[in-house]
Amino acid sequence: MKQGAFAxxxxxxxxxxxxxxxxxxxxxxCLSVEYTDEPHPRNNYWRMWGLPMFDLKDAAAIMYEFQSCKKAFPDCYIKINGYDADRQGQVVSFIAYYPADMQ
Known part of the structure; x- marks a missing residue:
């Protein structure tokens, strides 16, 4: 199954x-990290890892959250979302991690 910008x-x-x-x-x-074990394109209910990172401007801090999510849920898909405050919505989303059996 393929979905997302880099599918x-x-x-x-x-x-x-x-x-x-x-x-x-x-x-x-601003960014957020989400994860799921069901990546179907119609699945709109990914679980959020923590809160959206409105104030973080350092990629290393966001990578830390991404890696923490990956460590806690190694069998789940993980995606990164970008939100635009001006448009008040999500403008970027990509799956950053696939479980080992899907790579």
Missing amino acids: FMPPLNEDQVREQIQWVLNQGY
Whole structure:
């Protein structure tokens, strides 16, 4: 099953995830981390890891949250979302981690 911005590319490695997070931050968006064990495109109910990171401007801090989520839920899909305060909605989303059996 494929979905998201990078769905037809190989899974992103840690450096590529960090680069994408930095790009989202450079656009002025805030980020959140979500996870699920059911990645179907019609599944709108991913669980949020913590709260949206409105005040974080450092990719390393967001990577820490991403890695903590991955460690806590190694069998789940994890995605990164970017929110634009001006548009008041999500503008970026990509799956940053696939479980080992899906890679």
